[in-house]
Amino acid sequence: MTESVRVLIPEEEVNKRIKEMAEKISADIGDETITLICILKGSVFFSCELAKNIKGSVMLDFMSVTSYGDDTKSSGVVKIIKDLDDPLEGKNVLVVEDIIDSGRTLSYLLKNLKARNPKSLRLCTLLDKPDRRVVDVSVDYVGFEIPDEFVVGFGLDYAQRYRNLPYIGVLEFNE
Ligand SMILES: O=P(O)(O)OC[C@H]1O[C@H](OP(=O)(O)OP(=O)(O)O)[C@H](O)[C@@H]1O
Ligand code: HPA
Numbered sequence: 001m002t003e004s005v006r007v008l009i010p011e012e013e014v015n016k017r018i019k020e021m022a023e024k025i026s027a028d029i030g031d032e033t034i035t036l037i038c039i040l041k042g043s044v045f046f047s048c049e050l051a052k053n054i055k056g057s058v059m060l061d062f063m064s065v066t067s068y069g070d071d072t073k074s075s076g077v078v079k080i081i082k083d084l085d086d087p088l089e090g091k092n093v094l095v096v097e098d099i100i101d102s103g104r105t106l107s108y109l110l111k112n113l114k115a116r117n118p119k120s121l122r123l124c125t126l127l128d129k130p131d132r133r134v135v136d137v138s139v140d141y142v143g144f145e146i147p148d149e150f151v152v153g154f155g156l157d158y159a160q161r162y163r164n165l166p167y168i169g170v171l172e173f174n175e
């Protein structure tokens, strides 16, 4: 079996949409400092592009969680591999995800991070795959709604590969 990748969202479109999202976030946050929480590893490319395009004061922290391992299906169990460096108490927090699929990761994170008493907690995702939702989560900023296909690129992986593609593509398995 061989794998190939079909372009779903070209690089220029992804970058243009991230700029628009950053403008909206900048307008919503006004003069306050915003703490972006980059959910490793998938959202690392998106977080960087977003951070560069937000006007105003931005802090960054990183958390690593995983539920997919090397599979195209979620194990159903979200594991924290690396926690944040700093407390969130009193901060305006924006969780930055690459994709919401079943919703398990974000819903777990939301509960976990709320308990740390941030001043505000918003969620943002580059991609949303609504057809696959198992757990309901309401997201403040969505880049693109995509069909029920396994995607890679712009940070998203299959078995840790393809993260470096500068576009979003659909992974296809060929006989
Ligand atoms: O809505 P869900 O079904 O929970 O899926 C979304 C999550 O799955 C992926 O992470 P993964 O576990 O693959 O870790 P990774 O970012 O290190 O690749 C992705 O980056 C999201 O965090
Ligand atoms: O479509 C996907 N691609 C890569 N990682 C993912 N994690 C959840 N859904 C996906």
Ligand SMILES: [Mg+2]
Pocket (backbone or CB within 6 Å): 042, 068, 069, 156, 157, 158
């Ligand atoms: Mg992954």
